[in-house]
Amino acid sequence: NAGVTQTPKFQVLKTGQSMTLQCAQDMNHEYMSWYRQDPGMGLRLIHYSVGAGITDQGEVPNGYNVSRSTTEDFPLRLLSAAPSQTSVYFCASSPPLGGNVNYGYTFGSGTRLTVV
Amino acid sequence: AQSVTQLGSHVSVSEGALVLLRCNYSSSVPPYLFWYVQYPNQGLQLLLKYTSAATLVKGINGFEAEFKKSETSFHLTKPSAHMSDAAEYFCAVSALEYGNKLVFGAGTILRVKS
Numbered sequence: 001n002a003g004v005t006q007t008p009k010f011q012v013l014k015t016g017q018s019m020t021l022q023c024a025q026d027m028n029h030e031y032m033s034w035y036r037q038d039p040g041m042g043l044r045l046i047h048y049s050v051g052a053g054i055t056d057q058g059e060v061p062n063g064y065n066v067s068r069s070t071t072e073d074f075p076l077r078l079l080s081a082a083p084s085q086t087s088v089y090f091c092a093s094s095p096p097l098g099g100n101v102n103y104g105y106t107f108g109s110g111t112r113l114t115v116v
Numbered sequence: 117a118q119s120v121t122q123l124g125s126h127v128s129v130s131e132g133a134l135v136l137l138r139c140n141y142s143s144s145v146p147p148y149l150f151w152y153v154q155y156p157n158q159g160l161q162l163l164l165k166y167t168s169a170a171t172l173v174k175g176i177n178g179f180e181a182e183f184k185k186s187e188t189s190f191h192l193t194k195p196s197a198h199m200s201d202a203a204e205y206f207c208a209v210s211a212l213e214y215g216n217k218l219v220f221g222a223g224t225i226l227r228v229k230s
Contacts, residue, residue: 042223107161
């Protein structure tokens with residue numbers, strides 16, 4: 001049971017380049033989320049999904065796109081990278097709320113992105 | 117909307133001393149509350165969670181937290197700090213009414229002095 005797998009672990013981009021951060025989970029979780037972590041700001045929600053085909057914006061969605069074609073995968077696309085997107089990105093998944101004792105997000109190990 | 121405030125961006129304790137990390141939340145509906153720990157250059161690990169059952173929640177590594185609705189608080193404690201507890205700790209809130217989004221506080225870095 002691998003949990004939540006993020007690739008790549010490190011990436012350097014030039015301003016204006018695009019790329020996709022991959023996230024896959026093997027726990028059959030319905031809920032998946034993307035966060036960015038910046039010093040002193042905690043984790044801020046970029047996009048989230050409550051199931052295949054359903055996505056919504058979080059707190060800081062500008063410059064990022066997501067799609068959820070399968071339960072397992074939730075890729076995050078940077079359309080045109082900017083230095084302000086230099087950050088550590090975390091993907092997380094969870095079973096749904098509503099009396100589920102196993103509720104709680106499991107996090108991947110993160111992708112450290114630098115935009116120059 | 118929901119929000120979390122963690123009082124103190126840095127907390128320093130001596131080894132063997134009480135650890136107290138403060139978390140206050142804001143939510144217009146009954147919340148689910150969490151504490152996560154992050155060791156350097158690692159992902160987040162769930163310490164404990166409150167899901168409307170017992171108000172005193174015990175987690176891993178000897179940590180516990182108490183949900184106090186009247187104070188809108190969910191402070192994290194450990195009776196005796198260990199050097200291995202040095203890490204960053206995040207409090208987070210979620211609710212079904214808010215689409216199950218997990219909202220984090222800014223984090224508290226715990227330093228343990230020998």
